[in-house]
Amino acid sequence: MDIQELQEVCRQVRRDIIIMTNKAGAGHPGGSLSATEALVALYFVVMKGFDPKDDKNPNRDRFVLSKGHAAPALYGTLCERGYFGREEFDHFRQLHGILQGHPDVKKCPGVDASTGSLGQGISIAVGMALGAKKTGNPCHVYTIIGDGESQEGLVWEASMAAAHYHLDNLTVIFDHNGLQIDGSNDEVMSLGDIQAKFKAFGYDVIDVADGNDMQQVLDALGEEELTAMILDLREPYRTPCRLVLLEQHTMAEAAQLCGRPPKTVEAQIYRAKKMLAQQILQRESDGKECVHGTV
Ligand SMILES: Cc1ncc(C[n+]2csc(CCOP(=O)(O)OP(=O)(O)O)c2C)c(N)n1
Numbered sequence: 632m633d634i635q636e637l638q639e640v641c642r643q644v645r646r647d648i649i650i651m652t653n654k655a656g657a658g659h660p661g662g663s664l665s666a667t668e669a670l671v672a673l674y675f676v677v678m679k680g681f682d683p684k685d686d687k688n689p690n691r692d693r694f695v696l697s698k699g700h701a702a703p704a705l706y707g708t709l710c711e712r713g714y715f716g717r718e719e720f721d722h723f724r725q726l727h728g729i730l731q732g733h734p735d736v737k738k739c740p741g742v743d744a745s746t747g748s749l750g751q752g753i754s755i756a757v758g759m760a761l762g763a764k765k766t767g768n769p770c771h772v773y774t775i776i777g778d779g780e781s782q783e784g785l786v787w788e789a790s791m792a793a794a795h796y797h798l799d800n801l802t803v804i805f806d807h808n809g810l811q812i813d814g815s816n817d818e819v820m821s822l823g824d825i826q827a828k829f830k831a832f833g834y835d836v837i838d839v840a841d842g843n844d845m846q847q848v849l850d851a852l853g854e855e856e857l858t859a860m861i862l863d864l865r866e867p868y869r870t871p872c873r874l875v876l877l878e879q880h881t882m883a884e885a886a887q888l889c890g891r892p893p894k895t896v897e898a899q900i901y902r903a904k905k906m907l908a909q910q911i912l913q914r915e916s917d918g919k920e921c922v923h924g925t926v
């Protein structure tokens with residue numbers, strides 16, 4: 632598949648994320664959209680041995696979505712990869728559907744681990760990688776964690792174990808979108824120098840300047856020594872824009888879409904507008920082009 636085809640798959644996954652979460656009136660569109668390129672790169676290019684018709688191949692690579700609330704992005708990718716049909720999206724987050732709010736290994740084809748409790752997915756991935764090493768299984772284990780998720784102590788316990796057992800068959804992808812449910816990382820609990828922290832825990836780190844750029848994501852995942860990859864998604868205009876777009880809904884609808892009380896959503900939109908205004912001013916003072924209202 633060439634880069635244009637992969638980008639087209641990403642566009643389709645993005646459409647599906649929006650349609651799924653809108654129809655269900657719940658879910659996490661933001662964290663799903665930010666992880667789209669990483670997931671499509673993994674399932675269409677990087678991971679070996681994935682085949683919807685032969686899901687039980689013991690030597691195939693493994694994937695754990697540690698930030699399990701980004702399930703819509705995983706579902707969109709698995710559908711594009713042929714694990715199930717698009718009609719399943721109609722039952723997203725419904726009782727007895729295969730596409731639960733968080734990935735369920737017993738219900739959804741192609742899912743390798745049930746996740747959703749932040750911090751646990753990376754721990755499962757470490758266990759899988761350790762098990763593979765001990766049994767001589769050549770598979771590689773990939774996991775995506777969120778930046779808010781890294782505030783969980785479990786992430787660092789798992790990382791310490793990964794270093795102790797020399798798990799060079801594990802790659803942690805860190806989705807650094809700068810936001811979590813209650814605001815920006817900096818407002819909730821600032822992460823400090825996250826690259827230095829991963830390095831101190833023994834990872835070989837690559838910082839990807841734009842985690843929504845398919846070529847950059849593929850280049851980083853192609854590196855031999857890679858054990859941790861930081862997807863930087865905090866480029867101005869991305870996330871605030873999405874939040875402000877929610878204003879097109881009534882506050883009750885917007886709150887339902889975010890899965891948060893109206894007051895919290897209102898506060899986030901207010902903050903997003905402030906960020907956007909600052910970014911527009913900054914862009915103008917840097918002499919960069921800026922189209923008001925459509926950024
Ligand atoms: C242990 C645990 N605590 C709280 C939650 C509720 N929760 C779901 S998503 C989320 C924010 C996660 O932020 P981040 O990891 O940055 O995700 P992203 O920005 O990618 O959506 C929280 C607190 C949870 N799922 N698990």
Ligand SMILES: [Mg+2]
Nearest residue numbers: 778779810811
């Ligand atoms: Mg985040």
